[in-house]
Amino acid sequence: MTDISHQSAPQSRHAGSLLQKDSRTVRRNRAEARFKIYGIFAIAVGMLMLAVLVYNIVTRGVGAYSQTFITLDVELLESKLDKNGNRNLEEIKKVTTFGYAPLIKNAFEKKVEELGIKTPLKPKDQAAILSKSAEAQLRDFVIANPDKIGETIEFRFLANSRVDGYMKGRVTRESIANDKSISVEQLDLVDQLHKAGVLNKTFNIDFITGADASDQRPEAAGMGVSMIGSLFMMLVVLALALPIGVAASIYLEEFAPRNWLTDIIEVNISNLAAVPSIVFGILGLAVFINYMHLPMSAPLVGGLVLTLMTLPTIIISTRASLKSVPPSIRDAALGVGASKMQAVFHHVLPLAAPGILTGTIIGLAQALGETAPLLLIGMVGFIASNAPDSIASGLLSPNSAMPAQIYEWAKRADPAFYERAWGGIIILLVFLVTMNTVAVILRRRFERRW
């Protein structure tokens, strides 16, 4: 074929004028233009997907950050709360939340009368628009401040999730036709209270700082405690995965002899990075819980499992950044009589540090968003824990983690939890974006040229 073309163009293939593009150049330029369009199209699709995702998450999740509250003046009757009047904390604690219900009922009734609202509802049904957490809130306050018994104090109680849904437009008068937990009359009352300024939708810090709540009280559920669980897990991962990972990679990259054994180790590390995370979960269940008898649902165990999962990522990225340090630096150090370890620690490691840090942060971010292994070690499900009071209890007492909490909410029946799941995703994403930003900034700042 080349022979033929040579015959047909005997002089030069580049004979024509430079001012006129030949057909081959035109074809090549067209191919390039097409390729650019494919690329732009691909990026546009990606950006569109991202925009849709962010829009969805924000519109669905933002509701979780505001909550409907009802302001009431509650008279803390001494006759109900402290019959003997001696302010003995043990005796006050004996009064259960049921003992507080009448106080709230009275306060509610009084408020409605005061505002001149007419309603066919019995006082008990009026107070039912409050969250079931109201009594507990009142009791906690009294136990914390026993000296306030006898006074009348203004409280902000959560409205229950149906009322909150009504305020946010999720619940309508039509949709409650078959709902036994709320009635149209109650919604009328809600409207009137809202008009009077007693019932308001405001920013809800408790969603960010609070603990999970039971199925009946979605309005009281928060991410705070599971955030602490995640934090403790990340501390475990950082404390274990970073030193082990960096030490392993330095040894493998700089000191280990190249032979079949290190080859096998290398291949296996790469394979481990691709192992589904649930496999690490079942390994953690078998080893840490069943064999070593560490407590179930504890952030310590979660952290250990996530360490196993993160190690390959850290080792791979650390080795890559060690490899990217030019060998001339090692030669230079060895040439002036530095030992191998001095060469590595004085020169190679500082140059690789930005890459190592970035890899570690990316690994941590990956671990932070991991749910599957936590399923197996029992960090999902309703874990009714309060914020831990010490580091030891933070590590060992049952807790959840942010992604596990989101999963847990997403699978509960009440649509109010669904909104909270989206809200939780916003928090999780904020954390992940922050971590990745920190990684980028660190890399930019400490990157050195040679």
Place this chain on the structure above:
Amino acid sequence: MNDMSRLEKAVDTRQTKIAAKNVQVYYGDAHAIKDVSVEIEDNTVTAFIGPSGCGKSTFLRCLNRMNDTIDICRVEGDILLDGEDIYDKRVDPVQLRAKVGMVFQKPNPFPKSIYDNVAYGPRIHGLARNKAELDEIVENSLRRGAIWDEVKDRLDAPGTSLSGGQQQRLCIARAVATEPEVLLMDEPCSALDPIATAQVEELIDDLRKRYSVVIVTHSMQQAARVSQKTAFFHLGNLVEFGETGQIFTNPKDPRTESYITGRIG
């Protein structure tokens, strides 16, 4: 003690510093250096010349055991530094490299300040007891590297910010800061322009007063200009070794003649 030995050297300037006997180097199965014996004298510049891939750099790297860092490299034969076998099991290559400094083909300053570049060697070898002594070592080394005047006002500037020729002289200063006895230079001027090359060559001639210098070079003119002894390598063999003047004017081996007249290489 050091002064005594210097004194002796001054008396007998043609003392053998490094003696290599029947050195063989293998890279895996490839036989890179074949039975090379050479004697490198003190206070002398010895040039290794030869076509690319002839093994001159490999042989140079044997002299301070830099080849140890290459897993598949194997060295046989004896290399004696002051009569001691540097491949003896008891020799720590780290200690050896403090005695036999090296300057590389590509200038490779550490990405640290000029001061730290030079001070690094003395620091790890504990040559200075305090900051004042270290400052003195750094200044002397930079002076010996013929770069002091250019950098004395910016010792805190990164070594990598210098020009190529300055970087190479900084590397030479760094190498002499550890007080080596032998200085190995692997094509130190191949990345430099003619002016920087001239400066480095002048420096090499100056360094000869204190050290034994071994230089690998591609440029025959450079070998002729700076060296007193020249060794011609070809295909892993040491073809001819002798006084530089004799090698360039009256080579004994026809291969040497072909190379220096440009017919092979």
